[in-house]
Amino acid sequence: QKEVEQDPGPLSVPEGAIVSLNCTYSNSAFQYFMWYRQYSRKGPELLMYTYSSGNKEDGRFTAQVDKSSKYISLFIRDSQPSDSATYLCAMRYLRGKLIFGQGTELSVKP
Amino acid sequence: EAGVTQFPSHSVIEKGQTVTLRCDPISGHDNLYWYRRVMGKEIKFLLHFVKESKQDESGMPNNRFLAERTGGTYSTLKVQPAELEDSGVYFCASSQEWLGGTDTQYFGPGTRLTVL
Numbered sequence: 614q615k616e617v618e619q620d621p622g623p624l625s626v627p628e629g630a631i632v633s634l635n636c637t638y639s640n641s642a643f644q645y646f647m648w649y650r651q652y653s654r655k656g657p658e659l660l661m662y663t664y665s666s667g668n669k670e671d672g673r674f675t676a677q678v679d680k681s682s683k684y685i686s687l688f689i690r691d692s693q694p695s696d697s698a699t700y701l702c703a704m705r706y707l708r709g710k711l712i713f714g715q716g717t718e719l720s721v722k723p
Numbered sequence: 724e725a726g727v728t729q730f731p732s733h734s735v736i737e738k739g740q741t742v743t744l745r746c747d748p749i750s751g752h753d754n755l756y757w758y759r760r761v762m763g764k765e766i767k768f769l770l771h772f773v774k775e776s777k778q779d780e781s782g783m784p785n786n787r788f789l790a791e792r793t794g795g796t797y798s799t800l801k802v803q804p805a806e807l808e809d810s811g812v813y814f815c816a817s818s819q820e821w822l823g824g825t826d827t828q829y830f831g832p833g834t835r836l837t838v839l
Contacts, residue, residue: 617765649830656727656814656830657766701766709779710756710768711828 616640619702619714628723632689636702636714639683643704643712646678648687651699651716660700661687692721725749727817727831735837741803744834748797748817754778755798756818756828757790761811769813772798805838812836 619636626632634648645664649657661676663669663685669676677686689696702714728747736742748755757769768782774795783790787806792798802809812833818826 615765619765654832656816656832658830659827662827708826710771710782711758711766712768713758713766715765 614639616712617702617704617714620717621715623718623720625720625722626692628692628694628721630692630721632687632692632696632719632721634687634689634700634702634717634719636685637683638685638704640704640712641680641683642706644707645705646676646685647703647705647711648674648676649701649703649713651701653698657701694721694723697721727815727829729813729815729831729834731834732832733835733837735839736805737839738807739804741801742805742836744800744802744813744836746798746800746815746817746831748815749829751819752817752829753795753820754818754826754828755792756816757798757800758814758816759811760814760833761808766814769800802836805836807838810836810838 617638647662648660650660651657663676663678666678666680673690675688697720699716699718701716703711730745755772758766760766770790771779772792775792789801812835814833815831816828818828
């Protein structure tokens with residue numbers, strides 16, 4: 614069983630839609646939860662990270678962590694064609710290596 | 724400030740040959756990580772350097788892979804001899820010293836390795 618599960622999609626939505634991306638994990642020792650965005654032929658770029666359960670908002674993006682359910686989410690409001698990319702969840706212990714989900718390919722259609 | 728750079732961007736080699744990938748981290752970043760993404764799979768950790776020392780090499784697949792970071796600056800990852808299953812995208816990431824919390828890892832664009 615993988616430590617982090619993420620539906621690879623692809624996910625296609627119309628411009629302006631609310632997007633919900635999710636990951637589940639099995640290791641309760643994970644302390645930090647990240648969302649990376651990766652455009653084609655580029656490296657992953659950190660969007661947000663959270664430490665505790667609850668919500669964290671940054672502009673159109675909201676990251677949500679539910680440690681009791683071992684479930685994290687990323688919400689994108691008013692999605693734009695420029696949001697089309699692969700979104701990767703990642704987790705880690707206090708420090709060191711990241712453990713990634715498979716990534717969800719998102720396409721936002723004009 | 725320059726980001727993490729990787730060279731080459733793409734390499735095509737024959738099975739049994741040797742390939743060396745290079746990563747230049749962001750200046751001043753002590754932590755350097757190597758990751759790999761095989762087609763259809765998630766990005767997986769290979770190795771972590773703190774300055775020139777290997778902090779964690781639990782992800783290295785086998786002894787055909789050799790990573791070095793001489794002088795604590797750039798790093799190389801050599802695959803010798805390459806096998807078909809080594810094909811994938813190799814990412815390098817760097818971060819500053821941990822300061823009471825977690826560190827942000829900045830990724831390079833990756834090296835796409837194809838072994839024929």
